Every structure is written in C-alpha cells, then in structure tokens.
Amino acid sequence: ELQASRQRLAELxxxxxxxxxxxxxxxxxxxxxxxxxxxxxxxxxxAWIARHAxxxxxxxxxxxxxxxxxxxxxxxxxxxxxxxxxxxxxxLVAALQWMASRxxxxxxxxxxxxxxxxxxxxxxxxxxxAYRTAQEALTNVSKHAQATRxxxxxxxxxxxxxxxxxxxxxxxxxRDLAKARSFGIRGLQERAATVGGWIDLSSSARGTTxxxxxxxxxxxxxxxxxxxxxxxxEHDPSAWGDL
Numbered sequence: 714e715l716q717a718s719r720q721r722l723a724e725l726x727x728x729x730x731x732x733x734x735x736x737x738x739x740x741x742x743x744x745x746x747x748x749x750x751x752x753x754x755x756x757x758x759x760a761w762i763a764r765h766a767x768x769x770x771x772x773x774x775x776x777x778x779x780x781x782x783x784x785x786x787x788x789x790x791x792x793x794x795x796x797x798x799x800x801x802x803x804x805l806v807a808a809l810q811w812m813a814s815r816x817x818x819x820x821x822x823x824x825x826x827x828x829x830x831x832x833x834x835x836x837x838x839x840x841x842x843a844y845r846t847a848q849e850a851l852t853n854v855s856k857h858a859q860a861t862r863x864x865x866x867x868x869x870x871x872x873x874x875x876x877x878x879x880x881x882x883x884x885x886x887x888r889d890l891a892k893a894r895s896f897g898i899r900g901l902q903e904r905a906a907t908v909g910g911w912i913d914l915s916s917s918a919r920g921t922t923x924x925x926x927x928x929x930x931x932x933x934x935x936x937x938x939x940x941x942x943x944x945x946x947e948h949d950p951s952a953w954g955d956l
Contacts, residue, residue, distance in 0.1 A: 726903040734841065741797035748789055756782050798844055805833055805840040806867065809847055813865055820855045828867040835874065838908050839927055843867070843876050846901055846912075846925045850878040853897060858882025858921060876925040885916040901925075 759782060763775035794800065800808045806828050813826040847865060854863050860882030868875045901923075902912045910927035 723903075723906060726906065731907070737796040741793045744789055744793055744796075749786075752782055752786050752789065756786070795848075798841075798848075801840050801844055805835060805843055806831060808840070808844050809865055809867060812844070812847060812851065816851050816855070816863075822855065822860055823862045824851070824865070825863075826865045826867070830867075830869050833867075833869055833874075836908070836929065839874065842904055842908050842910065842927070843874070843925060845904060846876060846923075847878060849897060849901055850923050854878075854880045854882065854921075858884075860920065872929055874925075874927045874929060877922060878924075879920060879922040881920040884918050884921055885914075 756779065759775050759779045763772055763779060766772040766775055798808060800811050809828075810826050813824040816822065817824040851863065854860050858880050860880035863878065863880040866875075866877040866879075868877075898912065898914060905912050905925055905927065908927055910925060913924040913926065915922050
C-alpha cells in the first residue's frame with residue numbers, strides 16, 4: 714500500500730508539472746495576442762502623433778509615452794520568455810547560453826556556461842526539465858547565495874545527461890534545507906522525476922552545487938508528452954519583431 718501510495722503521488726506530481734507548463738504556455742499566448750497586440754498598436758499611434766504634432770510640448774509628451782510603451786513591450790517579452798521559453802526551439806545548448814548571458818547582465822554575477830556538445834538530440838521533455846532546473850537554480854543564486862560567480866556545465870554521456878550548476882556563495886545550512894515550506898528543491902526533484910531523473914545537492918561555506926542527472930534510456934521510456942511538441946505547432950509568442 715505504501716508503494717502504491719508513492720506511485721500515485723509521483724503520478725500526481727508529474728500531472729501537476731505538465732499542467733503548470735500548459736497553463737504557462739496559455740498565459741504566454743494571451744499576453745502575446747492581447748497585451749502584445751495592444752501595445753504594438755499603441756506604439757504606432759504614438760509614433761504617428763510624435764511625427765505630426767504641431768507643438769514641441771506635444772512632441773515631447775508623445776516621445777515620453779513612446780519610451781514608456783517600449784519598456785512595457787520589453788517587460789512583456791521578458792515575462793513571456795519566463796512563462797514559455799521559446800528559445801528552447803533553438804535547442805537546449807542555445808537556450809542555456811542565452812540564459813547565462815542574460816543572468817549575468819541582469820544581476821552582475823559572473824555566469825559561465827560550458828557544454829560537451831554544441832548540439833544535442835534529446836528525448837521529448839528533457840530539454841524543458843533541464844531549462845527549468847537551471848532557471849530555478851540561477852534564481853536562487855541571485856536571491857540567496859550572495860555569490861559573485863556561477864558556472865553551468867552540460868554534459869552528455871552515452872547513457873545519461875547531466876547539468877551542474879555551481880556557485881561560490883555562502884552555501885546552504887541543514888536548517889535551510891529542512892524548512893517545512895521550502896519547496897524549491899523538492900519541486901526540482903519532482904520535475905526531474907517526470908523524465909526519470911534526480912537531483913543531487915551539496916553545499917558548504919565555499920558554495921553550492923546542484924546536479925541534475927537524467928538517464929537517457931529512462932527518459933525515452935518514461936517522459937510525458939512534451940510541451941515542446943505543442944510549441945512546434947504554435948506561433949512563437951515572443952516573436953514580436955523589431956518594434
């Protein structure tokens with residue numbers, strides 16, 4: 714009965730993870746279609762007003778409004794990337810390179826990415842799990858680690874994929890990991906389990922290392938329907954062009 718209960722919990726966790734990704738994708742599409750369309754139309758209208766305004770104060774006000782709309786468009790694009798990483802359509806390596814560069818620019822923390830392969834052919838579901846794991850790990854580094862350097866290493870062996878994220882921050886105490894409402898690591902473990910993988914975490918006063926390991930055979934056999942499969946038939950919600 715205990716084994717059956719654990720199996721049901723694992724299936725529920727997998728279902729919840731898939732549902733969350735589907736909901737994120739739906740919200741990203743709504744932002745693109747509704748918010749994005751409105752902001753784009755407003756951008757053109759304000760540009761027209763700025764060009765045809767008969768007085769300098771009106772032109773100045775229109776230009777200020779254009780800058781505000783531009784910031785709103787950038788914020789919407791950033792939110793859509795976080796909700797549904799369209800960059801994954803370019804491959805996991807390209808997505809992690811982009812994430813590392815963006816994280817360094819945004820936080821000022823040196824972020825380096827290394828990979829054993831320039832391109833990877835991975836089972837469905839695995840790229841999204843690896844991307845979300847790196848995203849959560851980098852978020853935790855910027856919020857809690859007080860680190861000045863972080864490194865991402867993506868390695869593919871014949872039988873397994875591993876993603877290691879290590880930083881030189883203050884580390885985690887056993888009390889941090891034992892917090893009753895600390896769901897970050899548990900959430901990563903449940904997400905990894907959806908493709909047959911697992912999370913290893915080690916920490917000391919010299920920093921923290923998180924390793925995602927995914928057996929390729931298990932991933933091929935057990936992975937759920939991939940969100941990327943849906944994405945391949947949908948328009949890219951982050952592709953607004955050069956506004």
